[in-house]
Amino acid sequence: MRVLLCLVSLPHSFTAISSLLASWAQLKGKRVISSGTKDCKLISHSPLQQKVLERLEPLVGKNFTAEDKASNESYTYVFQLCGDAGGAPNAGVIQVDKKIPKTTVIGKYTHTQAIGGSDWVMLIYTNGEKYDTHCNKEERKAIIMISCDRNVKVSKLEVGLEDREKEEDCFYLFELDASSVCPVIESKLSTGSIILIIGFSLLAVYLVGGFLYQRVIVGAKGVEQFPNYAFWVEFGNLAADGCDFVCRSRKREESPAYRGVATDNLQEEPEERDDHLLPM
Template sequence: MYAQLWCLCLAAVSALAADSPTLFNECLVPGDKKSAAETALLKRLEPLKNKRFEVTDTDGPDTYTYTLVICNRTLEDAKSTNEGLVQINKATSKTSVIGRINDTYVFNGSDWIMLVYRSGDPYGGHCDNEPRKAMIMISCNKNTLGDGFTIISEERNKSQDCFYLFEMDSSVACPIEDSHLSVGSVLLIVFAVLLALYIIGGFVYQRFVVGAKGIEQFPNITFWQELGNLVADGCDFVCRSRARSSETAYRGVGDDQLGEEPEERDDHLLPM
């Protein structure tokens, strides 16, 4: 009896642990008090969570490999310490944590997101031995989910606020485009739907109720033919390219068209 209850308790705890994020599986701001803006940005970064990004860089005689994960650990074992970005010296195999996911800061601009991992391993002889910090500039690139991970520089020639600067391209940093339809598009869709219903419904009615055949199945065919004739006449009147030839006018011969004949004087015929 007790063994069965113990098994049920273990199963319930396992299910809750699987469904809820843990300290080792997400980016956490100090005190785990994310603002609404930070929560929205971290949500946008979720497609990159299970990816690993690596870049190799040579600094003088030393060659380093940098490994980045987004809101996840680079090491999936018991030795993991929330490392989000690590540096490995290829000559000595020494691993240094540049930043940890449980001390994250994130902000953005119009087409970029800045992800900051803090609380890295302390510098050894630089920057007053302060903890390392990684700044990853994620720039908008609609053609890739995640690519071009590159180290830009390491700012360590000062007493404090030193950092490693990285850059990468990702579509998650691109502005979110509104997909809502405009008023004009909605009206066009409604008009197209109503026109389709009119044609299909009228065709069915004419064919199966009226019993029309051929072109007579088109709804209100007489009205549309007359409308077409009127439109054609109007277009012919407005868009005619040549002047209409004038008809020959025939006029009848009337008295008004006859000119007055000059009066003949015969006074010269009278005897003097």
């Protein structure tokens, strides 16, 4: 009877497992699909700030963690660009208290400001949870300073400071280095220089490859190892003929100091005969 019940319940079990796998696949697919920096909602939308965010596109979808060990309190901070930091909905930066434990949202990527320079980007997340006693109980704010460093793709997140000893405008400062915010190095070579470099490179490949082919495959010796030797010799001869034709095509004028002698005034000398010298 138990075997029969198991057999009856198997199809339902397979159906349940299949539905769970399908749901998991859909959730996994949703996590993979990302609209990039477009998930960040700018407080005051402007094309300039959107371009600044696009410079940070390589950092999307990554959690950056930092430990704050400077104070007596032990906190862990998690930052994510235009994504849920540590899985907290709409949180760009969170603070995790290990002792309690407790998670505090410092700033949300749904309230973003982006300021950029030539080699840096300042990302500001506002609308965080309110302070309990500090800063006149205003909302928390996170500032992430991302600087240029060509030697690393992205560095570790560092905790700068928490400025909360005032009445208003308090903030958390974080520092991060990335190569994506570095300015593009423009090539100083002109178009003519690039063409010459390409031309000399092709010429070197032609000479070296042709020399090796003539020597190894054909078995040529001496100057015949030069690639297409007969063609270049003929080309040189044709070039010389062309130069001679262009440069020496006009007839030269005879110098007045040297004039030819007229042959009409010359008298024919009598032919000397030496028959009488022969022995009779």
